[in-house]
Amino acid sequence: MRKKRPSAYTHAKISRRAVSLSRRPWARRGYATVPPAPYDVLFCGSDAFACEAVAAIAHRPYLYRSLHVLTPPDVQHAWGAKRMRVSPVKQFAILHNIPQTAVPPEGIDAYEPPSLIRDSHAPLLVTASFGHRIPPHLFSHFPSPSLTLNLPPSMLPAIRGAAPWQWAIARQYTHTGMSVQQLHPTHFDRGGLLKQVRVPIPSHATYPALATALAPHAAELLVDVIAHLPSYAANVQAQDPDRATRAPKLAPRFSHIRWDSWDAATLDARMRAFGYAQPLTTTLVPASSQFAPVSCAIHEGHIMPSESISLDRPGHAVFLPQEQTLALQTLSGVYGATRIQTRGKPVRSAADWWRGFRDRADAHGHIHFE
Numbered sequence: 001m002r003k004k005r006p007s008a009y010t011h012a013k014i015s016r017r018a019v020s021l022s023r024r025p026w027a028r029r030g031y032a033t034v035p036p037a038p039y040d041v042l043f044c045g046s047d048a049f050a051c052e053a054v055a056a057i058a059h060r061p062y063l064y065r066s067l068h069v070l071t072p073p074d075v076q077h078a079w080g081a082k083r084m085r086v087s088p089v090k091q092f093a094i095l096h097n098i099p100q101t102a103v104p105p106e107g108i109d110a111y112e113p114p115s116l117i118r119d120s121h122a123p124l125l126v127t128a129s130f131g132h133r134i135p136p137h138l139f140s141h142f143p144s145p146s147l148t149l150n151l152p153p154s155m156l157p158a159i160r161g162a163a164p165w166q167w168a169i170a171r172q173y174t175h176t177g178m179s180v181q182q183l184h185p186t187h188f189d190r191g192g193l194l195k196q197v198r199v200p201i202p203s204h205a206t207y208p209a210l211a212t213a214l215a216p217h218a219a220e221l222l223v224d225v226i227a228h229l230p231s232y233a234a235n236v237q238a239q240d241p242d243r244a245t246r247a248p249k250l251a252p253r254f255s256h257i258r259w260d261s262w263d264a265a266t267l268d269a270r271m272r273a274f275g276y277a278q279p280l281t282t283t284l285v286p287a288s289s290q291f292a293p294v295s296c297a298i299h300e301g302h303i304m305p306s307e308s309i310s311l312d313r314p315g316h317a318v319f320l321p322q323e324q325t326l327a328l329q330t331l332s333g334v335y336g337a338t339r340i341q342t343r344g345k346p347v348r349s350a351a352d353w354w355r356g357f358r359d360r361a362d363a364h365g366h367i368h369f370e
Contacts, residue, residue: 033144034233037063037226039124042117043089044070049215050128051088053151056219057126058096063226064124066116069093069100072131108132117141124226125149127183131162134183145192146233148183151222153214154247155196156181157239160189161247165214166207168247170254170273172265175200176210178218180225182236192236194225206272250278257282259315259369264303264333271301279341282315282369286360296369299347300339301325308334315369319354326350328369 041064043054057063071090093100104110117123118141125142127134128151142148154164155177161167168176177198182191199214225232248254255270255278262270271280279297286293304327309318311329317337320327325336340353348356361367 034146034230035122036230037122038065039063039122039147039226040066040068040116040120041124041126042068042070042113043126043128044130044132044134045089045126045128046072046087046131047129048088049153049211049218050130050151051092052215052219053126053128053222054089054098055092056216056223057226058092058098060223060227063223065120065122067098068114068117069098070111070130071100071102073102073105103132109135109137111138113138113141123147124229125183126151126222126226128222133188134185136185139183139185144233145182146194146229146236148191149194149222149225150181150183150189150191151178151218152181152189153178153211153218154189155179155198156189156193157241157244159245159247162249164247165210166247166250166273168201168273169205169207169210170269172269173201176214178214178221180222180232181239190239192238194229194232194236195221197221204272206276207274208276250274252278252281254278255280257369260331262314262330264330264335267301267328267330267335268303271298275299284342284357284360285368285370287362287368288360291360293370295343297341297343297347298337298339299341301328301335301337304334304336306333308336311366317367317369318365319350319358319367321351324349324351326354326367 041057043057045051045054054069058067069089071087075085090100092098099114123142125134125138125148127149134148139148152164154160156179159167165176175198177196179196180194181189182194184190197217199217201210255274257267257280267280279299281295281297284294284296304325308320309327309329311318314329314331317326317328323336325338326340328335328337338350339347340350341347342353357367
């Protein structure tokens with residue numbers, strides 16, 4: 001059978017590949033598509049978790065030839081405020097004289113990386129808590145999927161999404177973890193896995209405490225992968241989609257108490273997971289029709305012994321003077337609220353709150369929530 005002559009398009013492809021390889025001497029040394037450190041690093045991130053990661057890289061100069069930071073735009077503190085909220089990653093970059101820029105107002109599609117990244121023989125893209133999907137034109141500057149890394153705080157494919165450690169606490173998991181994965185070109189948290197670490201969750205951990213404790217370990221995981229990237233890149237593991245679970249972005253509805261289905265352990269877990277940002281909410285329904293229902297938020301509380309109170313239905317509560325606590329009957333067990341807020345009012349101790357609302361109780365001194 002007669003062979004087809006290569007087309008002009010095929011010759012062009014071969015020529016471009018030859019030029020590309022000639023610009024990447026590591027490709028001729030047997031590293032396939034992933035060179036060893038040092039790299040020209042573009043780090044994309046925003047919050048304290050990401051700040052731990054970029055700091056870990058910055059403090060190890062053997063990992064990079066150049067380091068550049070991309071962050072989301074600054075955000076106003078509140079409506080009409082003159083001061084802007086600057087992300088921890090941007091603050092770190094400014095403090096340590098690391099070149100940094102923000103995502104353009106037009107969006108990340110309008111962003112062009114610096115020339116040191118575009119012309120690099122060994123470019124590396126790292127994201128952590130960035131919140132933007134990387135566009136195709138930015139991916140094109142990194143010749144291998146293993147040169148585009150993400151640091152999600154979860155044991156992928158479990159708990160994919162924006163708030164994995166929060167949902168691990170809310171679902172009362174005993175363990176969580178962190179991963180280093182390849183960025184997926186079209187979906188968050190779908191890329192191949194380079195390395196993972198599993199860690200226990202302390203029994204009474206809050207999200208802020210857990211994040212503070214685990215962020216340095218996640219940063220060290222990232223550093224280890226970057227330092228030995230060719231080796232890890234040769235052993236990438238695909239994610240099993242059948243094991244995937246979701247960790248949705250935090251929203252008020254996840255903190256609104258469902259008296260018909262939540263027990264005391266669920267209230268406690270949700271408080272520890274979401275309370276720093278979204279306190280538990282419920283509606284006080286006064287016994288007397290002369291008062292209107294009012295929205296309330298529980299900012300602090302704990303599980304109480306089941307024998308603390310004996311009420312006939314979930315959502316009923318009574319103030320316990322000796323404990324200075326509003327004891328709430330749940331589907332199973334008792335939850336004690338110690339700091340409560342009524343909509344439009346400041347947060348108060350349970351005792352102060354009770355003094356203002358005990359006239360909403362029934363003849364037995366019980367408050368009703370729905």
